[in-house]
Amino acid sequence: MKYFKFLLSLVATIGIFYALNTKLGSIPPLGKFLNPTSGIWQNETDESITGELQIPGLKDKVTVHYDAQLIPHVFAKNDHDLYKAQGYLTAKHRLWQIEFQTYAAAGRLSEIVGPSAINYDRGERRRGMGYGADQSVAYMEKFDKETLQFVQDYADGVNAYIDQLTPEQYPVEYKLLDYGPEKWTAKKTALLLMYMTKMLAGYDDDLEYTNVLRQIGKENFDLLFPDFYDITDPVIPKETDWSFIDVPQTEAPENYPVLDTIRKTIDKPNPDNGSNNWAVSGAKSTTGNPILANDPHLGLNLPSIWFVMQLSTPDYNAFGATIPGALGVISGFNQYISWGETNATRDVIDWYKIKFNEDRTKYLHDGQWKDVSVRVEEIKVKGQESYIDSVLYTHHGPVVYDKNFRSTNERAGYAMRWIGHDGGNNQRTFIELNRAKNYDDYVNALQYWNAPAQNFVFASTEGDIALWIQGKFANKWEGQGKFLMDGTDSKTDWQSFIPQKFNAHTKNPKRGFVSSANQHPVDEQYPYYVFNDGYETYRNRVINDFFNSKKQFSVDDFKDLHNNNFNLKASELVPHMLATMDTSTLTEEEKVVLEEMKAWKFNNDLEEVGPSIWRQWWGKLRQLLWDEFINDDMAMAWPYTYQTIHLLKNNGDHAFMDILETTDKKETAKDLFLLSFQKAAKRLIEIKAEKGDYKWVNYKGTYAKHLLQGLPAFSRYNIPIGGDRNIVNATSENHGPSWRMIVEMSSPPTAIGIYPGGQSGNPGSKYYDNFIDDWAAGKYHSLNFLQSDQANDKIIGTQTLTPASND
Amino acid sequence: MIRNITNLIATIVLAYLLSMVLPWWSIMLAAFITSVLIPLKKGLVFFIPFFAIQIYWGAYCYSLSSANDFTLAAKISELLTLGGNPYKLIIATAIIGGIAAGISGVFGKQLSTLFRSE
Numbered sequence: 058m059k060y061f062k063f064l065l066s067l068v069a070t071i072g073i074f075y076a077l078n079t080k081l082g083s084i085p086p087l088g089k090f091l092n093p094t095s096g097i098w099q100n101e102t103d104e105s106i107t108g109e110l111q112i113p114g115l116k117d118k119v120t121v122h123y124d125a126q127l128i129p130h131v132f133a134k135n136d137h138d139l140y141k142a143q144g145y146l147t148a149k150h151r152l153w154q155i156e157f158q159t160y161a162a163a164g165r166l167s168e169i170v171g172p173s174a175i176n177y178d179r180g181e182r183r184r185g186m187g188y189g190a191d192q193s194v195a196y197m198e199k200f201d202k203e204t205l206q207f208v209q210d211y212a213d214g215v216n217a218y219i220d221q222l223t224p225e226q227y228p229v230e231y232k233l234l235d236y237g238p239e240k241w242t243a244k245k246t247a248l249l250l251m252y253m254t255k256m257l258a259g260y261d262d263d264l265e266y267t268n269v270l271r272q273i274g275k276e277n278f279d280l281l282f283p284d285f286y287d288i289t290d291p292v293i294p295k296e297t298d299w300s301f302i303d304v305p306q307t308e309a310p311e312n313y314p315v316l317d318t319i320r321k322t323i324d325k326p327n328p329d330n331g332s333n334n335w336a337v338s339g340a341k342s343t344t345g346n347p348i349l350a351n352d353p354h355l356g357l358n359l360p361s362i363w364f365v366m367q368l369s370t371p372d373y374n375a376f377g378a379t380i381p382g383a384l385g386v387i388s389g390f391n392q393y394i395s396w397g398e399t400n401a402t403r404d405v406i407d408w409y410k411i412k413f414n415e416d417r418t419k420y421l422h423d424g425q426w427k428d429v430s431v432r433v434e435e436i437k438v439k440g441q442e443s444y445i446d447s448v449l450y451t452h453h454g455p456v457v458y459d460k461n462f463r464s465t466n467e468r469a470g471y472a473m474r475w476i477g478h479d480g481g482n483n484q485r486t487f488i489e490l491n492r493a494k495n496y497d498d499y500v501n502a503l504q505y506w507n508a509p510a511q512n513f514v515f516a517s518t519e520g521d522i523a524l525w526i527q528g529k530f531a532n533k534w535e536g537q538g539k540f541l542m543d544g545t546d547s548k549t550d551w552q553s554f555i556p557q558k559f560n561a562h563t564k565n566p567k568r569g570f571v572s573s574a575n576q577h578p579v580d581e582q583y584p585y586y587v588f589n590d591g592y593e594t595y596r597n598r599v600i601n602d603f604f605n606s607k608k609q610f611s612v613d614d615f616k617d618l619h620n621n622n623f624n625l626k627a628s629e630l631v632p633h634m635l636a637t638m639d640t641s642t643l644t645e646e647e648k649v650v651l652e653e654m655k656a657w658k659f660n661n662d663l664e665e666v667g668p669s670i671w672r673q674w675w676g677k678l679r680q681l682l683w684d685e686f687i688n689d690d691m692a693m694a695w696p697y698t699y700q701t702i703h704l705l706k707n708n709g710d711h712a713f714m715d716i717l718e719t720t721d722k723k724e725t726a727k728d729l730f731l732l733s734f735q736k737a738a739k740r741l742i743e744i745k746a747e748k749g750d751y752k753w754v755n756y757k758g759t760y761a762k763h764l765l766q767g768l769p770a771f772s773r774y775n776i777p778i779g780g781d782r783n784i785v786n787a788t789s790e791n792h793g794p795s796w797r798m799i800v801e802m803s804s805p806p807t808a809i810g811i812y813p814g815g816q817s818g819n820p821g822s823k824y825y826d827n828f829i830d831d832w833a834a835g836k837y838h839s840l841n842f843l844q845s846d847q848a849n850d851k852i853i854g855t856q857t858l859t860p861a862s863n864d
Numbered sequence: 865m866i867r868n869i870t871n872l873i874a875t876i877v878l879a880y881l882l883s884m885v886l887p888w889w890s891i892m893l894a895a896f897i898t899s900v901l902i903p904l905k906k907g908l909v910f911f912i913p914f915f916a917i918q919i920y921w922g923a924y925c926y927s928l929s930s931a932n933d934f935t936l937a938a939k940i941s942e943l944l945t946l947g948g949n950p951y952k953l954i955i956a957t958a959i960i961g962g963i964a965a966g967i968s969g970v971f972g973k974q975l976s977t978l979f980r981s982e
Contacts, residue, residue: 063978066971070896073967074889077960084944088964091957092888093924098957101929101936229936233943770943821936 080235090232095225097232100821104150106854111861112145112217119858120846121146126838127816127824130367132846137210139370140384142858144214144241147364151381151818152218153228154360156238157764158382159245162252163187164436169234170766171439179446180323182434183462185455185478186255190247192480197243204485208243211384215241229820230765249382250484254477256326256355258509258528261406262590264319264471265694267541271316272693273685277713280704281696284588287703289580290598292401292512292526292573293561302559302584307534310548314540315410319471321463322692329782329792330355331593332399333619334514335572335600336522338565339802343611347802349516350615351388351397352794354787357761359772359826361814363387363796367843373492376808376842378796385487388798390808390842393494394517395800399573401510401526402589405476407537407551409453409544413468417459420451421545427452453544454478472544474551476529481507496521496564503527504557512573518802524571525562526578530555533586555585570604572597574785594699595625595783612809615799620835621785627671628659630702634674637709638730647738661753661786662779669744669756672781673737678705681729684717698783705729753779759788761813761829763820771820776813778833797837805844809837868912871902875916875965891917895965899972909973914966922958929954 077088090096106123117134119142124130129146133139147155160166164181166174197205219238231237270278289295336349355362363378368386377389388397412421419426429449436444449456451472459470482505489502499515503525506513510528515521531537531551542549561579563571574596578587603618604610635655643651650670657667679701686693696704704711709726716724716732724732744751759778763771780786780793787793798810813832817824831838841851848855875898882890895913904912929937929950937950946952 059974059977063974066967066974069967070892070971073964074892077964078889087960088888091953091960092883092891093921093928093957094883094890095888096957097936097940098925098928101932101934103932229940768943770939770948819936820939821932823933823935 085233086235097229099225100229100819103822104817106856109857109859112858113861114213115141115860121856122848122852123854124841124851125853128365130843133370135370139368140207140210141214143368144211145218147381148215148218150816151360151364152238153230154818155382158252159248162248167436167438169236172441175444178436182446183448183455183457186251188432189251189478190244192478193247194244196480196482201482201485207384208246208484212241212243246382254509256330257400258405259326260328262694263408263540264322265692266539268319268691268693270540281700285581286699289577290601291577291579293563293579294566295580297563299582299584304556306585307532307552309534312549315543317541318691320691327356331575333574333596334397334399336514336516337570337610338522339520341569341609343609347516347522348612348615349395349514350799352619352797354793355795357791357793357813359761359763359814360818361812363812375491376840384484385491387487388796390800390806392805394499395806396490397514398511400575401512401528401578402575402592403510403530404538404588405510407474408541409472410541411451411456411470411472411544423547476508479507483507495519496523514571516802518804521565522571523564526560535586539588572600574600591697596785599623599625599785612799612801618785619797622661622779624659624661624784626783633706634730637727646742650738650741661781661784663754663777665753666751668753669751673740674734677736678729678733681716681733757790760791762791773826773829776829776833805842808840810840811837868908871898871904871912872916874898874902875913876920879920891961891965892968895968896972899969900976910966910970913969914962917965918958918962921961922954925954925957
C-alpha cells in the first residue's frame with residue numbers, strides 16, 4: 058500500500074511539474090509564466106530612467122535625458138558611442154519587437170510559434186529576404202566599412218542590453234511564447250531594412266495583370282489600368298523642365314508578354330501602405346520660416362513601428378522617429394534641416410518565366426544553359442523537425458514559384474527581379490541625413506538610397522524646400538515589366554539604370570510648396586518610363602488644392618490638413634449616383650438611408666453616418682461591377698479606383714457593367730447603382746439592428762493590434778478617430794498615420810509630433826499606449842529639442858551610460 | 865499546532881530563499897524539504913504547503929502589481945480568459961503555486977514514510 062501511495066505521489070509530483078513547466082498549445086507554461094519571482098509579475102513595472110549603467114565598449118560617457126513622454130535625448134561624445142547607445146536604449150524599451158520583426162523578415166517565425174507559420178516563412182524565404190540582407194551586408198563589407206562599423210556598434214549596444222538581462226527581466230512576450238532573445242547582428246539590421254523595403258516597395262501585381270490581360274485583352278486592359286489618368290497632379294510639378302536629361306529611355310525590343318495562368322501569388326504588403334509629406338517655402342509660411350510635415354501610413358501596431366529619440370554628438374543633433382532595429386533618425390530634423398518620406402510608387406519588381414533543363418541545374422538564357430544556384434533554406438520549427446526548402450536562383454533573382462511552390466510545372470518557374478535584392482547602402486542615407494546641414498548635404502545623402510524608393514521631402518533653415526524621388530530605378534522600355542516576361546531572352550532583362558542625378562526632383566518650385574502622397578511621380582513629360590500598380594489620386598489633390606487655396610500657411614493649417622477628413626473619392630461619385638439612380642422603387646426604410654446619404658457633406662467625421670453608407674455602397678457596387686474579376690482559380694487584380702469611377706460616370710453602358718449572373722438582362726451603371734444601394738441599405742439596417750447605429754466611429758472601429766497575432770489583451774480597440782483610406786487623415790480600421798510630425802524651420806527648428814502608441818514596448822507600462830488618445834483627437838506633443846546636454850524643466854529623469862571596465 | 869505553524873513558516877522562508885537561485889519549481893522543492901524535516905499529519909500534509917505558497921505568492925504578486933496600478937495583471941488576466949480582473953489572476957497564481965507545493969509536500973511525506981518503516 059505505502060509503495061502504491063509513494064508511486065502515486067511521485068507520479069502526481071512529476072505530472073504537476075510537467076504541466077506547469079511546458080507550453081501546452083497556446084497556453085504558456087503556467088508555473089514559469091505566473092510565478093512572481095521570474096514570471097510575468099516581474100514585468101509589472103515602469104521603466105527605470107535614472108541612475109548609472111555600465112556598458113562595455115563605450116569610449117566615453119553618454120548622457121540620456123528622458124522627458125515626460127519617455128523620449129530619450131541622447132548626448133554622446135562620438136558616433137560610435139551614439140549608435141551603441143541607440144542600440145542599447147532601443148533594446149531596453151523595445152527588445153522583443155526588434156527581434157520579432159527580424160524573425161518575421163527572415164522567415165523564421167516557425168521557430169517561435171511553431172508549424173502554423175511555415176507557409177508564411179516559406180513565402181519570405183522564396184521572396185529572398187535573407188538573400189537581400191546578405192547582399193547588403195556584403196556590399197557594406199566591400200564598399201563602406203565605416204557604415205558597417207556603425208551598424209556593428211548598434212549591434213554591440215543591443216547585445217550589451219541582452220547580456221545583462223536575466224530571464225525574469227525578459228519582455229513578457231518571451232515568457233508567453235517560452236523562448237529567449239538571441240544576439241543581435243549587423244545582418245539583423247539589414248534584415249530590418251529588407252522588412253521596410255518589402256513593406257513599402259514589395260507590392261506588385263505583374264502576375265495578376267498577366268492573368269487579367271489574358272482574360273480581357275489589351276484594349277480593355279489599357280482602359281482599366283492606364284499608365285496615366287485624365288487628370289494627373291504628380292509629385293514633381295507638371296511645369297518641371299527635363300531638358301537637362303541626356304540619357305534616353307531604353308528602346309523597346311520586339312517582345313511579347315508570357316500569358317501563363319498564375320493561380321496564387323505570395324502574400325503582399327498592405328496596398329494602403331503609403332504616406333503624406335509636404336513643405337512650404339518661407340514666402341508661403343506665415344512666419345517666414347519653411348514648414349515641413351510628414352505622416353507615414355502604416356499598419357497600426359503595438360508596440361509601434363516608431364520610437365522617437367534625440368541623437369546627438371558634438372557634430373550634430375538629430376531628433377525624430379527612429380525605426381527600432383535601424384540606425385539614426387528616419388523621419389525628423391536637426392538644427393539645420395528637416396526631412397520625411399513617403400512611398401514612391403514605382404514598379405521595382407518584375408517577373409521572368411524560367412526554362413529549366415531536366416534536373417533543374419541549368420536554365421536557358423540567350424540559347425545557353427546557365428547554372429542555377431541553390432540557396433538551401435532551413436526553416437526551424439518549434440517542436441518539430443526543420444523544414445527544408447531549396448530555392449533556385451538565376452541571374453534575375455530567386456525562382457519564387459516552381460514545382461515545389463504554388464506551381465505544377467516541372468521544367469519552368471517564375472523568377473523575381475527585385476531591386477531589394479541588389480544590396481546597397483541604404484543605412485548610410487540616414488546616417489548622412491542626420492548630420493546634413495543644407496540642400497547639398499541632403500542630395501549627397503540620398504545617392505546611397507536604393508530601396509524602397511521614397512519621396513524624400515526636405516526643408517532647411519536656409520530657406521530651401523525640395524523633394525527628390527529617390528531609389529535605384531531600372532531604365533525600362535515602354536511597358537517593360539508590366540506583365541510576366543520571357544526569361545530566356547536577355548532583351549527582356551533590365552538593361553541599365555536611370556542615372557541617379559536624373560531621378561525626378563524639384564527644388565524651390567515656383568508654386569512655393571512641395572508635396573507627395575503616393576500619386577504619379579511625374580507626368581508624361583518625364584523622359585523615362587514610369588509605371589506602378591495603382592497610384593493614389595485623392596490625397597494628393599486635396600493637399601495640393603489646399604496649398605493653392607491661399608497665400609500663406611501656418612503650423613495650425615498643417616495640423617488641420619493632417620486631420621482633414623474630406624472624402625474626395627465619394628464626392629466625385631455620390632452626386633452622380635444620386636442624380637442618375639431610379640429611386641421610385643425604394644422601400645421606406647431604404648429611403649431613410651438615401652436621405653442620410655443626401656445630407657452627407659463628404660466628411661468622414663466620427664459622428665457621421667454618410668461614410669458608413671458610402672463604404673457599403675461603394676463596396677457592393679464594386680462587387681457587382683467587377684464580377685468579371687472574381688475568380689477563385691487564378692490571381693486577379695481589380696481595376697484602379699479612379700478609373701472605375703471614371704468609367705461609371707462617363708461610360709455607363711460599357712459591357713463591363715453587365716452582371717454576368719443575370720443572362721437575360723443587360724445591366725448599365727444606373728442599374729448597378731440601385732442594386733448596390735439596396736444591398737448596402739439592407740446590410741446597414743442589419744448593422745443598426747445588431748449594434749444600435751452605423752455611425753462612422755462605431756462602423757470603422759479603429760484599432761491598434763499587438764504584433765503577435767493581434768493578441769487582444771495587448772491591443773487597443775475602438776479608437777475614436779475619423780478619416781479613411783484615400784483621405785488625407787488616412788485612418789482606416791487598422792491602418793493610418795503612424796507618425797505625424799510638423800517642423801518649423803526656425804533656428805533651431807521647433808517641432809511637434811505624435812504616433813499611435815507609446816515609447817515602451819512593455820504592455821505593463823503606462824508608456825505602452827499612452828499617445829493613442831491624443832493622436833486620435835488630432836493633438837500633438839511638442840518635441841523638446843535640447844540644444845546641449847543640460848537638462849531643462851521638461852526632463853523627468855537622467856541616466857548616464859558609462860564605459861564598463863571589463864578588463 | 866506549533867509543528868503546523870513551524871512548517872508553514874519554514875516553507876515560506878525556504879521557498880523565498882530557494883527562489884533566489886532556482887526557477888519557479890523552487891516552491892516544490894521547499895515544500896518537499898519541509899515535509900521531510902517537519903512531518904505533518906493527514907490532510908495537513910497537503911494543505912500546510914498549499915497555504916504557505918498561496919500566502920507567499922499571493923502577497924508577492926499583490927505587492928508587485930499594486931505598485932504598478934495592476935496594469936499588466938489586468939491584461940494577462942484577459943489573456944488567460946479571466947475577464948481582465950487582476951485579482952482573479954493573483955488568486956489563480958496563488959492556487960497554482962499552492963497545488964504544486966501541496967503535491968510536493970505529499971510526495972515528501974510518502975518518501976519519508978517509505979524509508980522510516982524500513
